Amino acid sequence: MTSFTKPHIRRKNEPVNKLGLVRADYDGAMSTLCAGCGHDSVTASMARAFFELSIEPHRAVKVSGIGCSSKTTAYFLREAHGNNTVHGRMPSVATGAVAANSALTYIGVSGDGDSLSIGLGQFVHAMRRNVNMLYVLENNGVYGLTKGQFSASADLGSLAKRGAPNEMPPIDPVSLALSVGATFVARGFSGDREQLVPLIKAGLKHKGFGLIDVISPCVSFNDHKGSTKSYAHTYQYYHKAVHADYVAPSKDIKVCYDEGEIMPVEMHDGGVIRLRKLEKGFDPRDRAAAMSALANAQKNDEILTGLLHIDETHPDMHALNKMEDRPLNEIPYAELNPGAAKLHDLQKGFR
Amino acid sequence: MSEAAINDFVIKLANVNGTGSASANGLLMKAIFRMGVPVVGKNVFPSNIQGLPTWYEIRVTEKGYRGRSGDVHFIVAMNAETYERDLAELSPGGVLLYDNTWPRPHFLTRPDIQVLGVPFARLCNDAFKAARSRILMKNMAYVGTVAALLNLDLDVIHQLVREMFSTKPKLIDLNLQAIALGYDYAKEHFDCPLPFSVQSRDNTAGKVMIDGNTAAGLGCVYAGATFGAWYPITPSTSLMDAFAKYCDQLRVDVDTDLHKYCIIQAEDELAAAGMIIGAAWNGARSFTPTSGPGISLMSEFIGFAYYAEIPMVLFDIQRVGPSTGMPTRTQQCDIQLCAYASHGDTRHLLLFPADPGECFEMAVQAHDLAERFQTPVFVLSDIDIGMNDWMVDELTWDDSYQPDRGKLLSTEELEKIEKFHRYLDVDGDHIPYRTLPGTHPKGAYFTRGSGHNKFGGYTEDGQAYKEVVDRLRAKWHSAASKVPAPVISPSKKKACCGIISVGSCDGAVLEARDRLEAEGLHLDYMRIRGFPFSDEVEQFVADHDEIFVVEQNRDAQLMGLLLLETDVPREKLIPILHYSGEPLDYQFVYSALQEAARVRKIA
Ligand SMILES: Cc1ncc(C[n+]2csc(CCOP(=O)(O)OP(=O)(O)O)c2C)c(N)n1
Ligand code: SF4
Ligand SMILES: [Mg+2]
Numbered sequence: 019m020t021s022f023t024k025p026h027i028r029r030k031n032e033p034v035n036k037l038g039l040v041r042a043d044y045d046g047a048m049s050t051l052c053a054g055c056g057h058d059s060v061t062a063s064m065a066r067a068f069f070e071l072s073i074e075p076h077r078a079v080k081v082s083g084i085g086c087s088s089k090t091t092a093y094f095l096r097e098a099h100g101n102n103t104v105h106g107r108m109p110s111v112a113t114g115a116v117a118a119n120s121a122l123t124y125i126g127v128s129g130d131g132d133s134l135s136i137g138l139g140q141f142v143h144a145m146r147r148n149v150n151m152l153y154v155l156e157n158n159g160v161y162g163l164t165k166g167q168f169s170a171s172a173d174l175g176s177l178a179k180r181g182a183p184n185e186m187p188p189i190d191p192v193s194l195a196l197s198v199g200a201t202f203v204a205r206g207f208s209g210d211r212e213q214l215v216p217l218i219k220a221g222l223k224h225k226g227f228g229l230i231d232v233i234s235p236c237v238s239f240n241d242h243k244g245s246t247k248s249y250a251h252t253y254q255y256y257h258k259a260v261h262a263d264y265v266a267p268s269k270d271i272k273v274c275y276d277e278g279e280i281m282p283v284e285m286h287d288g289g290v291i292r293l294r295k296l297e298k299g300f301d302p303r304d305r306a307a308a309m310s311a312l313a314n315a316q317k318n319d320e321i322l323t324g325l326l327h328i329d330e331t332h333p334d335m336h337a338l339n340k341m342e343d344r345p346l347n348e349i350p351y352a353e354l355n356p357g358a359a360k361l362h363d364l365q366k367g368f369r
Numbered sequence: 370m371s372e373a374a375i376n377d378f379v380i381k382l383a384n385v386n387g388t389g390s391a392s393a394n395g396l397l398m399k400a401i402f403r404m405g406v407p408v409v410g411k412n413v414f415p416s417n418i419q420g421l422p423t424w425y426e427i428r429v430t431e432k433g434y435r436g437r438s439g440d441v442h443f444i445v446a447m448n449a450e451t452y453e454r455d456l457a458e459l460s461p462g463g464v465l466l467y468d469n470t471w472p473r474p475h476f477l478t479r480p481d482i483q484v485l486g487v488p489f490a491r492l493c494n495d496a497f498k499a500a501r502s503r504i505l506m507k508n509m510a511y512v513g514t515v516a517a518l519l520n521l522d523l524d525v526i527h528q529l530v531r532e533m534f535s536t537k538p539k540l541i542d543l544n545l546q547a548i549a550l551g552y553d554y555a556k557e558h559f560d561c562p563l564p565f566s567v568q569s570r571d572n573t574a575g576k577v578m579i580d581g582n583t584a585a586g587l588g589c590v591y592a593g594a595t596f597g598a599w600y601p602i603t604p605s606t607s608l609m610d611a612f613a614k615y616c617d618q619l620r621v622d623v624d625t626d627l628h629k630y631c632i633i634q635a636e637d638e639l640a641a642a643g644m645i646i647g648a649a650w651n652g653a654r655s656f657t658p659t660s661g662p663g664i665s666l667m668s669e670f671i672g673f674a675y676y677a678e679i680p681m682v683l684f685d686i687q688r689v690g691p692s693t694g695m696p697t698r699t700q701q702c703d704i705q706l707c708a709y710a711s712h713g714d715t716r717h718l719l720l721f722p723a724d725p726g727e728c729f730e731m732a733v734q735a736h737d738l739a740e741r742f743q744t745p746v747f748v749l750s751d752i753d754i755g756m757n758d759w760m761v762d763e764l765t766w767d768d769s770y771q772p773d774r775g776k777l778l779s780t781e782e783l784e785k786i787e788k789f790h791r792y793l794d795v796d797g798d799h800i801p802y803r804t805l806p807g808t809h810p811k812g813a814y815f816t817r818g819s820g821h822n823k824f825g826g827y828t829e830d831g832q833a834y835k836e837v838v839d840r841l842r843a844k845w846h847s848a849a850s851k852v853p854a855p856v857i858s859p860s861k862k863k864a865c866c867g868i869i870s871v872g873s874c875d876g877a878v879l880e881a882r883d884r885l886e887a888e889g890l891h892l893d894y895m896r897i898r899g900f901p902f903s904d905e906v907e908q909f910v911a912d913h914d915e916i917f918v919v920e921q922n923r924d925a926q927l928m929g930l931l932l933l934e935t936d937v938p939r940e941k942l943i944p945i946l947h948y949s950g951e952p953l954d955y956q957f958v959y960s961a962l963q964e965a966a967r968v969r970k971i972a
Contacts, residue, residue: 076810081647092815092827099806100815101650103643104673110598110640114647114655115806117596117631122807140643143636342627346595347652347805349629351772354593356619358766364587364615365763368577369403 036072044069046096050089056208056234056249057087057156063211064125064154065094067218071266078123079115083108083137086163087129087156087234106137109144109153113335116149119345120336123222124151130171131161134189138170141191145200145227150334152221152228155191156208158236159247166239177244190316191231196309196327201334202228203308203327204262207252208235210323217325219264225286226334233321255321259311260302261294262325283328293325302327373442373462373565376406376431380443380515383455384508387419390447393508394425395758396529397515402578402760403525405570407433409876410578410758411952416603416696422451429567435724435759435876439956442565443518445511447489452476464563466514468507485559487514492550497543506547513551520562522569523552577763581754582658584725584764585684586611588732589656590619593772594682596655598633598644600663603696604752605686608658638663642670642681649680650816652805654736654772656682661690661703664710671745672711673818675841678792678801680739680746680775683707684732687751689950698950699752701872704926707747708900714838716845718746718852719900723875724754726761727853727898733770734853740775742848743803751921753873753952776802783809791816791825792837799844845901852899855906858882860891866971867893867913868962871927874919874953881958890966892917897927902934910937917965919945919958943969 032040044065049058068078075097082088084105091100103111112126133141133155144153159172168176171191172184195203202224206214214232221228233252235241241248267288281293281301293302300311308327315322356364371377380397384390391412398410409428415421428438446455446467452475459465461481467473469486476484489507497503516526527545534540555561586608589597599609613632620629635641641657648655659667664685674681687703689695707719718738720731731748739746776796783789783804791814792801801823804812814825822833823840858879870878875896882894895909910916910931918928925944931937945961947953966972 074810076813077807079651079806097810097813099804099813100817101647102815102817102819103646104669104818107639107643107670110635110643111647111650113633113640114596114598114644114649115651116647117633117644118648118651118653118655119805119807139636140640143640147633339631339633340621340626340628341631342622342625342629345653346629346631346648349595351593353629354595354620355591355770356615358768360619361587361591361764361766365577365579368579 035069037074039069041066041069044075044095046094047092049093051086052238054237055086056158056236057090058093059208059211060154060156060214060232060234061090061093063214064218066211066215067222068095070215071219071222073123073222078125080125080127081108081112081115082127083129083132084163085129085132085161086236088127088132090156091127106132106135107140108132109137109140109149112151113144113147113149116151116335118347120150120341120343121345125222126151126153128153128155129162130155130157130159130169130191134170134191138189142194142198145195145198145229148201148226148332148334148338150226150336152218152224152230154218155229155231156234157191157231157247158234158240159245160236160240162236162239173246176246177242179239179242181244191229192326193309193312195229196305196312199332200229200327201226201329201332202325204228204230204325205233205321205323206230207233207256207323209249209252210256213258213261213323216261216263220262220291220325223264223285223287223289224328225330226332252321255319257315257320257322258324259297259300259322259326260324261296263292263294265290265292283330285330291325291328296324303329305329371438371440373460375565375568376429376570378442378565379426379428379438379440380445380519381441381455381458382425382445383448383451384423384425385448385450386415386417386421386423388508389505390423390508391425392533393512394427396526396533397512397521398427398758399529399578400516400521400525401427401429401567402573403529404522404567405573406431406567407572407760409435409437409760411437411753412757413951414697422448431570431572433572434880434955436880437877437952437954439954443563445515447507447511464518466511466518487511487551487554489551492554493547496546496550502543506543509544509547510551513548514555516548517552517555517561518559518563518566520566520568573760575763576760578758578760579725579764580607580756580758581722581725581728581750582608582686582756583611584729585658585732585748585750587615587764588729589736590615591766592654592733592736594654594656594736595630596645596648596653597657598635598641598655599657599659600635600638600641602660602663604688604756605658605660605663605684607756608684608686638666639670642667646670646674646679646681649739652777654740656684656736658684658686660686660688661706662693664703664706668711671717672713672715674745675711675715675717676713676818677816678743678803679816680743682735682739682746682748684748684750686755687749695950697752699873699921699952700948700950701749701751701874701921702926702948703749704922705929707749708930710745714842716842716901718742718744718845718848720746720748720853721872721898722748722750722754723872723896724761725759726764728754729764731853737773738848738851740777741773741851742800742844743775744845749872751873757952776800778802778804778808778812780808783812786811789814790823792821792823794823794840799840799847849901849903852901852903854903855898855909856896857905857909858894860886860893862891864891864893865913866915866917867895867909868917868919869895869897869909869927869931870919871897874921877953877955877958878919880955881962884955884959885962890963890972892962900930902931907935910935910941914941915943915969915971916941917943917945917962921947921953923948
């Protein structure tokens with residue numbers, strides 16, 4: 019089996035973005051996932067977000083771990099470099115890549131197995147470091163690729179395909195992210211692109227680590243009755259707390275907001291995220307509020323979605339390490355080489 | 370065993386760790402070095418912060434031998450816990466110096482040695498008020514006594530004290546006072562100097578005293594590395610400390626305070642490996658220093674870098690295993706681990722420095738080779754090289770050096786070519802071209818550790834898979850002539866037998882060989898410096914009837930590698946193995962070679 023490339027045909031009057039590219043220019047190889055898999059919808063949303071933001075495909079970088087979810091970086095942005103690393107270790111590769119060249123846009127794709135079991139340590143530490151990337155966790159409550167074992171995100175009492183209940187409490191990536199100080203924390207659903215595409219756009223524009231936990235059902239192993247990560251269950255308990263729209267930098271950005279209805283968050287690139295409150299008294303700029311809203315939702319069996327927390331003020335990894343803007347991989351050797359005379363000087367203390 | 374003589378003896382200092390003895394002992398060694406007499410220093414320390422025994426051994430060797438000798442002629446016994454062991458180790462005719470504030474009559478059980486007592490504790494208690502000074506100054510007091518007994522140049526010592534405390538000038542007088550206490554006491558009570566002592570020479574001109582980790586960290590700076598990731602582990606930590614120190618000195622913009630480098634202390638070695646892979650994949654020269662336990666953890670990533678062809682530079686400062694082992698003791702026990710690290714058919718490039726000078730050079734070569742061959746490269750140092758100060762030629766640099774970035778396509782080059790395929794052997798040299806993210810839409814490819822064909826596409830086709838892994842093996846093999854060549858030191862007369870050794874064994878092996886030669890046993894000697902083995906290694910093996918393989922591990926790992934990777938028949942190779950964790954001494958090698966030669970009737 020080799021990978022296929024999707025046919026690349028342009029329709030008449032097809033919408034183009036600022037770069038003159040059409041949506042299909044953001045496609046990748048043909049997906050090899052099961053028909054109906056949530057991950058394919060997330061792939062489409064990611065491609066659309068890049069298209070709408072008019073990011074040059076080759077200026078993006080895709081990184082992933084191992085799993086059905088992690089495979090999907092091959093299925094969008096064919097003109098971007100991809101790095102399908104090893105199981106659970108994408109965050110470290112992403113950290114090194116971002117350190118080497120901060121001028122590109124980084125998107126990481128992972129699964130609940132990849133991020134919450136084998137990769138829990140790296141996942142948490144990338145958030146603590148505030149690596150400037152968007153991390154999309156395609157959460158289906160199971161290990162898809164190894165055929166349906168429970169993952170650490172499986173809810174208490176959720177039933178496996180053969181009927182056995184999960185008896186251990188879940189790790190909720192969103193609560194975890196809030197507790198370790200992640201600076202952009204959101205939850206979406208593969209079945210709701212209206213909500214997901216703007217979230218991805220906002221996350222890509224956020225300076226620092228952005229997490230989107232996307233409920234993305236596995237039709238082959240976890241979409242049956244009794245599963246809390248099925249399409250049916252998610253639709254039933256889905257609760258939108260807040261809607262986020264990213265507005266690119268422009269002249270008319272300074273429109274007046276009706277406080278209480280719309281909450282603006284200024285971004286590093288000069289753009290703005292407009293948060294539309296769907297829930298009374300909930301302000302995602304306040305981490306403690308986000309945590310309590312989440313706890314309440316859990317109590318009521320609601321799946322709280324939307325941009326749940328954002329903090330644009332916390333320094334990212336580059337700022338924390340006092341790195342200059344120029345990417346490390348562009349510093350000419352002449353600037354890095356201290357030279358022979360200096361080497362002689364440096365050894366004075368060794369004599 | 371050899372007699373102590375002027376500029377040819379060993380002094381061993383037995384201390385309790387955490388009492389400030391390390392700097393006093395370093396000062397003694399540096400003073401002798403500055404008097405123009407070559408020294409070999411070995412620090413044997415515990416995996417502990419305070420209270421356990423630690424020894425510092427200084428070999429004074431006018432002839433400039435580079436290894437330990439195995440003798441102890443003069444012991445400064447400052448640790449009551451180890452008195453018995455220290456007493457037993459002293460060569461007949463030796464001198465024992467101890468703190469006789471508390472008399473130790475049992476020292477007199479050895480009539481063949483000379484025991485000298487100085488009441489260091491009492492002298493310091495009388496002279497200093499602060500409790501901490503009383504402990505610390507005992508060290509400087511014995512420095513004074515040793516200086517008197519060995520005829521060390523006091524001006525040199527005073528100058529060293531001034532340099533040592535240049536940032537804390539208040540401490541200078543205190544330390545000089547303590548030195549004088551010990552010095553004057555010795556002059557008054559003993560016949561100074563001892564029959565063996567130090568006489569100034571001019572044998573250290575152009576030399577420096579530096580440890581291998583500092584040299585390797587400096588090498589990474591000169592190689593143009595801009596990214597390093599690590600997880601703290603003895604004995605590799607000081608390598609990253611050195612890199613950080615030099616970057617801080619040399620790569621911070623004075624006006625903006627912004628850095629031209631990034632160092633990340635990772636959450637574990639797995640993450641450190643992933644980070645340097647990510648940075649190298651994205652075009653920044655990067656590296657990680659670690660030790661055996663770290664390599665074990667990094668193995669999955671090492672296989673990924675090998676198969677996906679990503680440059681990776683690892684420094685393994687070897688320590689005694691297995692498992693946590695003896696973290697502060699030295700061995701060469703990761704040779705086979707590193708040669709084939711990771712599951713599946715993997716094989717890597719190894720560089721074996723023998724001293725800090727080579728650590729510096731090989732740090733640079735490792736970065737060049739990793740990018741040229743797009744693969745993991747290991748620099749296999751050890752505690753002895755990494756953490757002891759060695760006397761080596763001053764490090765030098767060729768200002769015309771340019772990093773070898775390997776077959777890396779630029780935006781302009783990508784513009785010109787029709788189509789880019791990541792794993793295609795375009796030039797017939799087994800090395801494909803690589804591209805960096807962000808350079809050009811044509812350069813994009815999907816990096817994966819899963820099966821891929823020569824175009825970079827996913828595959829589960831056996832033929833397409835084999836084509837790639839066969840090329841990888843050929844690529845690896847082609848590096849044999851590019852890794853550092855072995856150093857061959859022929860015997861003065863034609864020899865039918867030889868010695869093969871590696872890394873920090875060098876000094877002891879050379880000395881043993883020379884001494885045996887003087888007694889009529891002629892052996893050629895080859896020190897291996899790189900893996901894959903080059904034609905010269907094959908030739909040396911073919912040219913000798915019997916070969917002694919000297920190395921520091923239990924399982925004859927280098928010998929095993931020779932058996933696997935060359936045509937040498939098993940019966941030709943005779944292992945000589947040292948694995949107690951202490952740096953190798955020539956007497957061990959000498960006796961083992963002599964005995965093996967006798968058994969085999971080699972003349
Ligand atoms: C070191 C290692 N152990 C185990 C595996 C096998 N494995 C592959 S994918 C996977 C689980 C993936 O689950 P998840 O991240 O949830 O992805 P999904 O397939 O559900 O999208 C496992 C255990 C592996 N690839 N590597
Ligand atoms: S097994 Fe599940 S997660 Fe994997 S592709 Fe199929 S539906 Fe998607
Ligand atoms: Mg999953």
